[in-house]
Amino acid sequence: MMRAKDLALVALFTALMVVLGLAPRIQLPLLPAPFTTQTLGVMLAGGIIGAKRGFASMALFVLLVAVGAPVLVGGLGGFGMLLGPTGGFIWAYPLGALVTGLLVEAWWKRLNYVWAFIACFIGGSLVLYAIGQPWLIANSGLTLSRGWWSWVIYLPGDLVKTVVAAAVIVTVKKAYPLIAPRRVTA
Secondary structure: OOOHHHHHHHHHHHHHHHHHOOOOOEEOOOOOOEEOOHHHHHHHHHHHHOHHHHHHHHHHHHHHHHOOOOOEOOOEOOHHHHHOOOHHHHHHHHHHHHHHHHHHHHOHHHOOHHHHHHHHHHHHHHHHHHHHHHHHHHHHOOOHHHHHHOHHHHHHHHHHHHHHHHHHHHHHHHHOOOOOOOOOOO
16 A cells, blocks of 8 residues: 555656656657657656556556546557557556666665666666567557667667666665665565
8 A cells, every 4th residue: 555655756757757748759750659758757757766656657657648648749648549559668668667666676775877777778678668669560560670670769869868867866866765775584
């Protein structure tokens, strides 16, 4: 059961995702998936509020998309977005936040920019690619070879978002940590 503080943090990071959706839609040529800043929100949620709350905030965001709230880049929303070419990435948001959070929590005592970057890249990029790319290929009409390698086009932007997320996570950890180190019980 979540406390009021936990619920407030979940709502706050869901709202952050909505705000990140206000960025202009950057449609890349020949690909059905736009470049979006919302994957930054996935990394920040897991890395700042932890695995459980980060997962919950992204699950709430997916629910908002499903019920038609215009929370995606370009003011889009609706269950059709979850079934379309980019749906796999959106479905992966909770898992990406969960993985990022689990890694940050596991490395909490030694967390620095490098460890935060690795956690964000694994959770916020690799997990999203692992789920989103096959979905994109299956639902977009791209050939297997073209669809499989299309992630390379997004990689430079994702690396920039990962650097930003890592810096923010470490800064928040130093200033106002919202994650407690895991206690090891014998």
